[in-house]
Amino acid sequence: MSDETIDDxxxxxxxxxxxxxxxxxxxxxxxxNKAAMASLVLFILMFILCFVTAWxxxxxxxxxxxxxxxxxxxxxxxxxxxxxxxxxxRILYGGQISILVxxxxxxxxxxxxxxxxxxxxxxxxxxxxxxxxxxDVLLSIPFLVVVIxxxxxxxxxxxxTSAWIVKNxxxxxxxxxxxxxxxxxxxxLGLFGWLTLAxxxxxxxxxxxxxxFVEAATALGYNKFxxxxxxxxxxxxxxxxxxxxxxxxxxxxxEATLSYLGLGVEAPNSSWGILIKEGANFMETxxxxxxxxxxxxxxxxxxLNFLGDGLRDALDxxxxxx
Amino acid sequence: xxxxxxxxxxxxxxxLLVIATLTFFMTRMAPGGPFDGEKPIPEEIKERIExxxxxxxxxxxxxxxxLSNLLQGDLGPSFKYIGWEVSELIAQAFPVSAQLGxxxxxxxxxxxxxxxxxxxxxxxxxxxxxxxxIAMIGICLPTFVLGPALxxxxxxxxGWFSPMGWYSISDIVLPSLTLGLFYAAYIARLTRAxxxxxxxxxxxxxxxxxxxxxxxxxxxxxxxxxxxxxxxxLGPAFAGLISGSFIIESIFFIPGLGRFFVTAAFNRDYTMVxxxxxxxxxxxxxLNLLVDVIQAALDxxxxxx
Numbered sequence: 118m119s120d121e122t123i124d125d126x127x128x129x130x131x132x133x134x135x136x137x138x139x140x141x142x143x144x145x146x147x148x149x150n151k152a153a154m155a156s157l158v159l160f161i162l163m164f165i166l167c168f169v170t171a172w173x174x175x176x177x178x179x180x181x182x183x184x185x186x187x188x189x190x191x192x193x194x195x196x197x198x199x200x201x202x203x204x205x206x207r208i209l210y211g212g213q214i215s216i217l218v219x220x221x222x223x224x225x226x227x228x229x230x231x232x233x234x235x236x237x238x239x240x241x242x243x244x245x246x247x248x249x250x251x252x253d254v255l256l257s258i259p260f261l262v263v264v265i266x267x268x269x270x271x272x273x274x275x276x277x278t279s280a281w282i283v284k285n286x287x288x289x290x291x292x293x294x295x296x297x298x299x300x301x302x303x304x305x306l307g308l309f310g311w312l313t314l315a316x317x318x319x320x321x322x323x324x325x326x327x328x329x330f331v332e333a334a335t336a337l338g339y340n341k342f343x344x345x346x347x348x349x350x351x352x353x354x355x356x357x358x359x360x361x362x363x364x365x366x367x368x369x370x371x372e373a374t375l376s377y378l379g380l381g382v383e384a385p386n387s388s389w390g391i392l393i394k395e396g397a398n399f400m401e402t403x404x405x406x407x408x409x410x411x412x413x414x415x416x417x418x419x420x421l422n423f424l425g426d427g428l429r430d431a432l433d434x435x436x437x438x439x
Numbered sequence: 440x441x442x443x444x445x446x447x448x449x450x451x452x453x454x455l456l457v458i459a460t461l462t463f464f465m466t467r468m469a470p471g472g473p474f475d476g477e478k479p480i481p482e483e484i485k486e487r488i489e490x491x492x493x494x495x496x497x498x499x500x501x502x503x504x505x506l507s508n509l510l511q512g513d514l515g516p517s518f519k520y521i522g523w524e525v526s527e528l529i530a531q532a533f534p535v536s537a538q539l540g541x542x543x544x545x546x547x548x549x550x551x552x553x554x555x556x557x558x559x560x561x562x563x564x565x566x567x568x569x570x571x572x573i574a575m576i577g578i579c580l581p582t583f584v585l586g587p588a589l590x591x592x593x594x595x596x597x598g599w600f601s602p603m604g605w606y607s608i609s610d611i612v613l614p615s616l617t618l619g620l621f622y623a624a625y626i627a628r629l630t631r632a633x634x635x636x637x638x639x640x641x642x643x644x645x646x647x648x649x650x651x652x653x654x655x656x657x658x659x660x661x662x663x664x665x666x667x668x669x670x671x672x673l674g675p676a677f678a679g680l681i682s683g684s685f686i687i688e689s690i691f692f693i694p695g696l697g698r699f700f701v702t703a704a705f706n707r708d709y710t711m712v713x714x715x716x717x718x719x720x721x722x723x724x725x726l727n728l729l730v731d732v733i734q735a736a737l738d739x740x741x742x743x744x
Contacts (some may be wrong), residue, residue: 147665254453257451257723265704266716298729378703380704390583397587400590401591407587409582415579
C-alpha cells in the first residue's frame with residue numbers, strides 16, 4: 118500500500134506519468150482480485166466461442182425434421198431443438214447477437230452520455246439547467262415502454278434497409294438480415310441508455326472544472342473545446358469505464374427481454390432471449406433446451422457484472438469497502 | 440415541504456405533455472394501423488371505421504383533439520377492444536399488476552434487507568460471501584429463465600401451484616417470487632454497500648464509544664443512513680417491477696396491464712398505447728416524488744437542499 122502512495126505522490130508532480138500510473142495501479146489491483154480476473158477470462162472465452170468458433174459450426178438455421186430433440190452426440194454436441202436445428206450452433210450464433218447488442222448499444226450510449234453530460238456540466242448556468250431538464254423528462258418515461266414503442270416503429274424499416282443492402286451491395290441475404298435485424302435495438306437502447314451516464318459525467322465535470330489544472334489549461338490559452346475534451350474528460354474515464362462495463366450486461370438483458378416478448382430479434386435468427394423463449398415451450402419434456410441457453414446467458418452476465426465490480430474496486434480504491 | 444411537493448407536481452405537467460407528444464407521433468410513425476388485420480377488410484368499411492374514430496382527420500388535428508380530451512381526463516376508446524374505454528381497461532388491469540408488484544416488492548424487501556444488513560455486519564465471513572454470491576446469481580438470472588424454472592419445479596414436479604393463470608389466491612405466489620427474487624438480490628447488494636459506508640462514519644464510532652448497545656447502534660444509528668441508497672433505488676425499482684411484469688404476465692398468463700400494453704403496441708392500438716404510457720409515467724413521477732419525500736425524512740442533508 119505504501120508503494121502505491123509514493124507512486125501517486127510522484128505521479129502528481131509529473132502529469133503524463135500520473136495518467137499511466139492510475140491505470141497501471143488499477144491493473145495491478147485488479148490482478149489481485151481473483152473473481153474479477155476469472156470473469157475477464159470467462160468473458161474472453163465466451164467472446165472467442167461466439168465470434169470465432171461459431172464460424173466452424175453447423176448452419177444454425179438448418180432444419181432437419183427427422184432429427185428432432187436429438188440427444189447430444191458427436192454430430193450435435195448439445196443435441197438438437199424442436200426443428201432439428203443444432204443447439205450448440207444456435208447458442209453460439211445467438212451469443213453473437215446478444216453480445217453485439219450489448220457492446221454496440223453501450224458504445225452508442227457512452228458516446229451520447231459522455232458528450233451530453235460533459236457539455237452540460239462544463240457550460241453550467243441556463244444551458245445546464247435546460248439540458249438536465251431534458252434528461253429528467255426522458256428519465257420519467259418508462260424505459261422499457263419506450264423501447265417497445267421504438268422497436269415497433271423501427272423494426273419494419275430494418276427489413277427495408279436489409280433489402281436495400283442486398284440489392285445494392287450484393288451481400289448475402291441471411292447474413293445481412295441477421296445484423297440489420299438488430300439495428301433498431303441499438304437505436305432504441307442507445308437512445309435511452311445514456312441518461313444515467315450523462316448525470317454521472319456531469320457531476321464529475323462540475324467538480325473537475327474548478328480544479329487548478331483546468332485553470333492552468335485555460336491560462337495557457339487553450340479553447341474551451343480542447344480544455345473539455347483533452348483535459349477534463351480523460352479524468353472522468355474511471356467512472357465511465359465502470360459504468361459502461363455494468364451497462365453491457367443490462368443491455369444484454371434488455372435485448373433478451375425484448376426478444377422474449379417477440380419485439381427483438383426475429384425468427385429464424387437466434388439470440389439468447391429467443392432460445393430461452395423457445396426452450397421454455399418444451400421445458401416439461403426437454404428441459405435442456407431451456408437450461409443450456411440460460412446457462413450461457415447467465416454465465417456471460419455473471420462475468421460482466423463481476424468484472425464491473427472488480428473494475429470499480431480497482432479504479433476507485435476508496436469506494437471499495439473491504 | 441408543501442411548496443416542494445406542489446412545485447414537483449406542477450413540473451410534472453409539462454413533462455407529461457412532452458411524453459404524450461413524443462408517444463403520439465412515435466406510434467403514428469410506425470407502419471400499419473389498428474385496422475390492418477391479417478384478413479384485409481374492404482376499403483369502404485375501413486374508411487368508415489377510421490372516420491368513426493377520427494383517424495381520417497389531418498394528424499395535427501387528431502393530436503389537438505387528443506390533447507383537449509386528455510385535459511378533460513378522457514383517454515379515448517380502445518381501437519381493439521371494441522366498446523371499451525382505455526380508462527376502463529386500465530382500471531381493470533392495473534389492480535392485478537399492482538397486486539403482483541406489491542407482493543414482489545414485499546418479498547424483495549423481506550429477503551434483501553436482512554441479507555444485506557447481515558452481510559455488512561459480518562463482512563468477509565461466510566455470512567457475507569454466501570448471501571452475496573446468491574445475490575449475484577439472482578441478478579444474472581433473468582426472470583424468463585427463473586419463471587419457467589420455478590414452474591418446472593413447483594408445479595410440474597411438486598404440484599404445489601398451478602403453472603399459470605390468475606384464478607385463485609395461490610396463483611400469485613410463483614409470479615411474485617420470480618419478480619421479487621431479482622429485486623431482492625439488487626436490494627441486498629445496495630443495503631450491504633450503504634450499511635458498510637455508514638458503519639465507517641464517525642458518528643457510529645461515537646455512538647459505540649458512548650456505550651450504546653451494538654443492536655441499538657445498528658437499528659437506531661446505522662440503518663437510517665445505510666438505507667438511503669435502497670430508498671433511492673425504490674423509485675426505479677417500482678418502475679422495474681411494473682415493466683418487469685410484462686414478462687411475468689406473459690409467462691404466467693396474468694391479465695395485468697403489462698400484457699395489455701404489449702398487445703396494444705403490437706396491434707397499433709394507438710389510444711391504448713398512449714393511455715398506458717401516460718399512466719405509467721404519472722405513476723413513476725409520483726413514486727419518485729414519494730421517494731424524495733422519504734429521503735428528506737431520513738437524511739437531514741437532503742432536507743436543507
